Amino acid sequence: EEMDAIKNLFQHKSDQRSVQNESFGKYKNSNVVVVQVEAFMNFMIGKSINGEEITPNFNKLMKESMYFSNYYHQTGQGRTSDADFSSHSSLHPLPSGSVFVRYPEHKYDMLPTILKDHGYSPNVFHAYDSSFWNRTIMYNHMGYNRFFSKKDYTLDEVLGWSLSDNSFFKQSLNEMKSIKQPFYSFLITLSSHHPYTIPKDKQELDVGEFSDTIFGDYLQSIHYVDDALGNFTEQMKEQGLWDNTILVVYGDHDNSIKDKPYYEQFLGKKLNDLDMEQIMNQVPLLIHLPDGSRAGEYSEASGQLDMTPSLLHLLGISTDSYHMLGNNLFVEDDRFVVLRSGAFSDRKVFYIPSPNGIFENGSCYDLNSRVTTTVSSCRVGFDQAKFQLSSSDQVIQYDLLSKLNEK
């Protein structure tokens, strides 16, 4: 019975996604480059400090891209590895630990494997120790042809934990020259990792009142990554990749800086619990299509589980036979986005769970008025979110996808 209920959930999600509209297959056989940016949050996108934009290159790119302004990271304790897992499998990460470490060899329907089955060359690039987050084993299982890790890069400019993002992007693109097209390239940046201290000569932003604070250092490091991103897109153009590649850029998770006064000072307004919850859980998602079409802001709720089904839609690969819980961002629908904490959002409400998990002790916010409404307005969503999370957990823990396939 439990297996049937889980099967029905996957079927329901698949039915919701499978509208074959004019964008289905529109970019068939395009290269796909996905950049997962370390601690890249949404609250500072488009914002300036002392008259200077924090992310000028991202802002410029936004003008010719689809920008999802209510995109949630859905990570748990597995942080960067969870963002990677959810974005590629369209399943939730676990309530404790990292799937990469705990269950790397179980069966999942993963984007790199699916694309490989459709003639793509999938490769992953991250200039850090290959064993971190158990990546060597997990990436092998995800179907990548090769994992370019720290040992494959020349450490010509070290910044923070490892190679600078500028050099990382440059060397990764050089490697891509010899990869057979169409390719899927997944790049994970690192320079904006906690505690966000970058060398004085790389600090180009005047963070004013935030000088000598971790929040100021964070803005500074994001400004640096943005510069690297700008150089990366220029190099993509020089290498002739711009017009035949879908470029996706998203943030992996929050910056672990939870002190509300920083955000109130930066944004110049008082923030309530809903504001803070959204600030800490939203990361930007940008999709640049090869012809630059569909540019604009998309404010419907969405999240990391939605990336794989949406990319497959653009490439004309149906998700009907895959087990995925995410939405299709290219289908108009009332999207339901569940966070690992049990928080969820749709078009109308945002539910913040209480630490004891009791439904009535949580807060249900009306997204129009942005104040709490009667908690019963969130009852249906709460039950759905709980079932979705526990189904995903069971699939991962008991390797249910191999069993569902056998059946």
Ligand code: GP9
């Ligand atoms: C290191 C990088 C950091 O390889 O992925 O991961 P995080 O500490 O942010 O989870």
